[in-house]
Amino acid sequence: MTWVTVDRPTSEELDACVQCGLCLPVCPTFRLTGRETASPRGRLQAMSAIDSGIVPLDETFAGIIDFCLGCRACEPVCPGLVPYGRMLEGARAEIVSQVPGRKRLRKWLQGSAIPSRSVMRAGAGLLSLAQSLRLTGLAPKKYERIIGGARRLRGRPGSSIGHVGGSGEAGTVGLLSGCIQDQWFRPVNQAAIKLLEMAGHRVEAPSAQTCCGALAAHDGRAAEAHRMAATNVGAFRDYDIVVATGAGCSAHLAGYGHWDDDGEIVGEVSVDITVAVARAIEDGRLPALDTPRGEMAIQDPCHLRHAQGVTLEPRRILEAAGYKVVETDEVAFCCGAAGLYSTLQPEASAQLGNQKADQIRSTGVTRVASANPGCEMQLRSYLEDNYEIAHPIEWYLAALVEELEGGITSE
Amino acid sequence: MTLLSDLRQALGNENVLEEPLELYIYSKDASLMRGEATFVVFPQSAEQVATVVQIAASHNVPIVARGAGTGLTAGASPTEGGIVMVTTALNSLEIDSDNRTAWVGAGVINLDLSTAAAPFGLHFAPDPSSQSACTIGGNVANNSGGAHTLAEGSTTSHVLGLEVVLADGEIVVLGGQAPDSPGLDVKGLIVGSEGTLGIVTRALVRLLPIEPEVRTLLLDFPTVEEAVATVTEIIAAGMIPAALELMDQRMTTAVEKWLHAGLPIDAAAVLLAEVVGERESVESEASQIGEIGRANGARDVQVATTEEHRALLWKGRKSAFGAMAQLAPDYYLHDAVVPRTKLVETMRAIYEIADRYELTLLNVFHAGDGNVHPLIAFDASEPGINERVHKAGDEIVSACLRVGGALSGEHGIGLEKRDLMRMAFTEIDLDAQARLKEVFDPTGLFNPKKVLPDGSRCFDFGGVRREVPEGAWV
Numbered sequence: 023m024t025w026v027t028v029d030r031p032t033s034e035e036l037d038a039c040v041q042c043g044l045c046l047p048v049c050p051t052f053r054l055t056g057r058e059t060a061s062p063r064g065r066l067q068a069m070s071a072i073d074s075g076i077v078p079l080d081e082t083f084a085g086i087i088d089f090c091l092g093c094r095a096c097e098p099v100c101p102g103l104v105p106y107g108r109m110l111e112g113a114r115a116e117i118v119s120q121v122p123g124r125k126r127l128r129k130w131l132q133g134s135a136i137p138s139r140s141v142m143r144a145g146a147g148l149l150s151l152a153q154s155l156r157l158t159g160l161a162p163k164k165y166e167r168i169i170g171g172a173r174r175l176r177g178r179p180g181s182s183i184g185h186v187g188g189s190g191e192a193g194t195v196g197l198l199s200g201c202i203q204d205q206w207f208r209p210v211n212q213a214a215i216k217l218l219e220m221a222g223h224r225v226e227a228p229s230a231q232t233c234c235g236a237l238a239a240h241d242g243r244a245a246e247a248h249r250m251a252a253t254n255v256g257a258f259r260d261y262d263i264v265v266a267t268g269a270g271c272s273a274h275l276a277g278y279g280h281w282d283d284d285g286e287i288v289g290e291v292s293v294d295i296t297v298a299v300a301r302a303i304e305d306g307r308l309p310a311l312d313t314p315r316g317e318m319a320i321q322d323p324c325h326l327r328h329a330q331g332v333t334l335e336p337r338r339i340l341e342a343a344g345y346k347v348v349e350t351d352e353v354a355f356c357c358g359a360a361g362l363y364s365t366l367q368p369e370a371s372a373q374l375g376n377q378k379a380d381q382i383r384s385t386g387v388t389r390v391a392s393a394n395p396g397c398e399m400q401l402r403s404y405l406e407d408n409y410e411i412a413h414p415i416e417w418y419l420a421a422l423v424e425e426l427e428g429g430i431t432s433e
Numbered sequence: 434m435t436l437l438s439d440l441r442q443a444l445g446n447e448n449v450l451e452e453p454l455e456l457y458i459y460s461k462d463a464s465l466m467r468g469e470a471t472f473v474v475f476p477q478s479a480e481q482v483a484t485v486v487q488i489a490a491s492h493n494v495p496i497v498a499r500g501a502g503t504g505l506t507a508g509a510s511p512t513e514g515g516i517v518m519v520t521t522a523l524n525s526l527e528i529d530s531d532n533r534t535a536w537v538g539a540g541v542i543n544l545d546l547s548t549a550a551a552p553f554g555l556h557f558a559p560d561p562s563s564q565s566a567c568t569i570g571g572n573v574a575n576n577s578g579g580a581h582t583l584a585e586g587s588t589t590s591h592v593l594g595l596e597v598v599l600a601d602g603e604i605v606v607l608g609g610q611a612p613d614s615p616g617l618d619v620k621g622l623i624v625g626s627e628g629t630l631g632i633v634t635r636a637l638v639r640l641l642p643i644e645p646e647v648r649t650l651l652l653d654f655p656t657v658e659e660a661v662a663t664v665t666e667i668i669a670a671g672m673i674p675a676a677l678e679l680m681d682q683r684m685t686t687a688v689e690k691w692l693h694a695g696l697p698i699d700a701a702a703v704l705l706a707e708v709v710g711e712r713e714s715v716e717s718e719a720s721q722i723g724e725i726g727r728a729n730g731a732r733d734v735q736v737a738t739t740e741e742h743r744a745l746l747w748k749g750r751k752s753a754f755g756a757m758a759q760l761a762p763d764y765y766l767h768d769a770v771v772p773r774t775k776l777v778e779t780m781r782a783i784y785e786i787a788d789r790y791e792l793t794l795l796n797v798f799h800a801g802d803g804n805v806h807p808l809i810a811f812d813a814s815e816p817g818i819n820e821r822v823h824k825a826g827d828e829i830v831s832a833c834l835r836v837g838g839a840l841s842g843e844h845g846i847g848l849e850k851r852d853l854m855r856m857a858f859t860e861i862d863l864d865a866q867a868r869l870k871e872v873f874d875p876t877g878l879f880n881p882k883k884v885l886p887d888g889s890r891c892f893d894f895g896g897v898r899r900e901v902p903e904g905a906w907v
Contacts, residue, residue, distance in 0.1 A: 038759075041463050042752075042755035043502060043563060043567070044563065044565060045566075046503075046566045047542055047544070047545075047566050056521030056522055056540065063502075064458045067458045082455065086455075099752075100691075101687075101754075101755035102757070102758025103758070104758070
């Protein structure tokens, strides 16, 4: 037996690739290296070689699979409908099971620490203190991009977990508060609650929820990913809509069918917050503002654009806020954040981070919208301090508040 | 010194792959045939390519050049072992907009060239379906065509010069800016030679102006015959549209399932037609094509109204091969060319052959130039199926040749179609080609056993050079 876990890439999935090669040009790591071994087709060939027992599952295989960002840019261009992201998670699960001594710290971080509320709370406290004392430069080099790209945490609002409110004529939303999102990006969750309630939803962020499990799944910590999916299916199965405020989280919820027997129940009703807000604007449940607010550069998170095919919604939200949206990257290459990729593959991550920052600089626009926490941190760490980066719904809410206050003063 | 240490010394450790899994990944292109690479190398310059050629010669090891590995005939599969030489690092690009030419590294992606030329109002005309991935080196090697070959010709019409590494490691430049180089057209020999005569490291290509107006039409037909008849009549009416592409129902259905472009999946065949030029001529040709289509039974004639819609229709056409994966894990493909006037009977014969062998066959092809692409979808793990597929393939080719067709329009011969060369050429033809190959590659290390079938050389008894005086008529 070449594979040992239930999550392994299956022969049926592997058969879906006819090696046409149309995925190569959209793959950031292939573009960086020009190597088949760093392309989706090459990685699928590697999985096939394991599947048919031609080579053993060893460090070489792990190296090839680990170099993948998991951005899933290959999926929308694949006419064979190869479920690449799913297979990548399966291959990583196999690596963790079979290759001894794989990066323990990472296992701890993604499997246990990040999903744990108490560890995350302690971490956020430490970071907040370090930021106040200007000590973030002392962070280990490995984590400098994450620490350096984090938002200022001092004075942040409270956690959204346990929140209940809103009228509910537009249906009840179960809000996934997230792990990193709940500690480091609370303003995004608070903006989501405000907007969803304004749009007529009842919003509940059940206390029984946990981290969505995306980081664990991407990293091959399959057991944890299954456990977290099961917990969240329990917490969210009765909601009309389930909303996540990070693109990585909403993409993972949409694929819950792979992680839990009842996963489809949640997966089918899950949407990214940008989708929920854009729908409300379209239905007239949230206003579209007329006041022009200038230009806004947009960055498409891979797990929103490639994994979920969501591109129009964040643009509609920004337009409804009065911004003229400026495109930054026609093909939407990954920014190099990709979970903890910046710590694991710092060189490739830096090349992609710089590339993305250059694209944004070349627009001359210093306001940037990004709908995913990892991307936002990566952009902040590669762009200068005068760039303002926030989630599209934060830009929209800020515009609403400004309009409202403006209205009050003029009366 | 071992081969590995020589290669490492010449290219650096990071540019030589040796792990079994890495070699496996480079053991095939987009065709069905897998070889076995001895090593994979990534030369960073023409000089390094030359060094590798010399190293290979000193160790008597074959070299197979490879770009993006999107070839469909095993041209880049190392089926005789040896070094797989990947050209992706040869990615220089110098556009000379005044002369409308560009020197392009072999590893530059076809579409990247057109994208880079677009600000100058120029583009590179050959547009294989794999143009978003395939490289210029591969286009030159296979004399690649594409949907727009109908009006603009295949790669050879667009190559003015080539930088080539010869078998002794010499780097030569063939051709140049002048439209017609004096002397024999040696550059013309290299184009389409599939890496069997030398390794192309750079190409000087012609760039064409981007057309001022484009109209893309989608016509749908209740039968394949009516679609094909429309094609014949459009050309007979004196028009040369930029492209005339046909997809049959099975293919349209597979593409639509992925693309959601609103393709008419209930039509037996759809015809994608494109006309380019000045506004007036474009509009008149577009309406003429619509009329011819309707007169031949088209149920509907759609004209792409936006650039997005046009791009979507082309995306559907160009992703067709990949969409085959939805039907079966493997596909076998021919790209024979038949005279346009024989398309109706050829199509009928092709479907009949597939039915007789009980195989699933789809068609998506360059109808305008009679370049058919019958694809057989199958599962290679099914016992006995490979033989049936190949037999049906041989019959299809023979049906095409019988009506005056050619073996390959644009994909090359490689290994998959090598043995069918005997159907298309006499022994004397093959001998002449084999002698040409010997001139360029006396030791036979460049992509061995590709293109020309074993025994192409007359009196070729197990590699012994024949004992006939030079110049004797054989």
